[in-house]
Amino acid sequence: MDFRIFTEPQQGASYDDLLAVARATERLGFDGFFRSDHYLRMGPGDPGYGPTDAWTTLAGLARDTERIRLGTLVSSVTFRWPGILAVQVAQVDQMSGGRAELGLGTGWFDEEHRAYGIPFPPKRFDLLEEQLEIVTGLWATERGETYSFAGEHYTLENSPALPKPVQSPLPVIVGGKGSKRTPLLAARHASEFNAPFPDPGTIPGLFENVRRACDELGRDPDDLVYSAALIAVAGADEAEFRRRAAAIGREPGELRANGLAGTPAEIVDKLGALRDQGVERVYLQIMDLGDLDHLDFVAAEVVPHLAD
Template sequence: MDIALHLPRFDLPGGPRSLPSVLAATARAADQTGFSALTLMDHWFQMEQPETTAHDPMLEGYTTLGYLAAQTQHLSLGLLVTGVTYRHPGLLAKTVTTLDVLSGGRALLGIGAAWYEREHHGLGIPFPPVTERFERLEETLQICRQMWSQDTGPYTGHHYQLAETICSPAPLQQPAPPIVIGGMGEKKTLRLVARYGDACNLFAFDPAEIARKLDALARHCDNQDRNPAEIKKTIIGHFDPLTDPDAFLTTMQAYARLGIQQVWVNPTGPDPAAWTARVGEHILPKLHEL
């Protein structure tokens, strides 16, 4: 099993002036100790949770990934996950392509249907009903696939019409940067994973629920005449491997038996770089054995 690093918070000691150095040190720690990927959230306002508010610091994701690409050599880089409503699909495909080229072929497209209504209204971004957001998500996946192919012709969908799908230079990764579709919905999200995704990302509430979701994904793959083994299975959850390493590894063993291949973890405490280095040095070698 691989481990990936997810950075959801920017309220770090030292304030905004410290962010470039702290983020760079954290990314380098992940890169040097063998983490497989580094991701950020795609939000403009911080999420409203018991420990955070919309007024807490939040950086724009793709700009930040461009900065971190220059600090690293091995990590895959992406957002977990891009909100489909935040960028026009043609611009999104071009943005991810640019990240892929400038990082030496390390971009991934994490994408989902978007949900945070407050930041949409706050910044004047249309927030359509959930059914329309899923329709837009499917069209966006089709557009990205077309822009990352040899087809530079038009795309005509219900929500999006593109006269030319030119994308030059093409991504370094061929045939395309991997697409990770986030979410647990069995009727819509996992159907899109089966049809368009290279990986799924599931919320790891418990292994029994993950098993049910993977069964649903397998059924969608059957309907799409696709081998489920082609899709990478990943999870994210509220895991701190350093709190109780043995318990963490036991839990990951249960997920690994289900076919989970990658887990995302979030740094805790005031020094994310030191936390990341400790996880990479002490937990990652044991996780690779699962």
């Protein structure tokens, strides 16, 4: 297994806050730093600094870190035109020396769209299909050639398809819990399929749907990385675990049922079960970005038992 830190900056985190977490992520040996792509705090509480733009943040981290992978889990198709997104991600990839990854999804948080004047059409899956086709098509176009696309939602005419990312192909992450269209999109366009906050026992079925879709398209299912994202709250003992749970406003029992939570032994056992279900990569959702000791603790007491 490899482990990535996954943050939710819309809850109120400045670039300096995120940089501190990213540098700790790098220092402690985690594989990557990923962030959500949202513009509004979820739930009550002090919004603090407010939101930060995902790809602006990642551009800064591209220059302020050296090793870790950088990406979104996931960007919403409602936020950016696909041609512009392809430019942004390719530029971050160049700025980082080839460490960027793009997670792309339909978006779901209608309130943030109203708050910032962003259109939120009720049907967005077709947008995702076309955006994936366009972004990957632009990157794959040979230098000196042009790219055109005519779809229901987007039209591109003779794009120079520049700039190019350093990586070819640049990793694309598709995730979700759908049983038909999502697996086909992952099989067609993605290098990784992510199960976001899966209900207990559902991971094998989600992965099998993707493997079946790969077979239908003539792709080797093992070409993809299979990952999961879960909240992580760890403590050396019950008191420390409960203190960290309270700090993010979550109930200990609920965290244990739905996330990677409790003592290191509990978390290692759950991660072992996830590995047995086919999970190769885990995104550890860290909600308290001011608690860097938490990252140190997870890196020292949990990761060594399961890291590749």
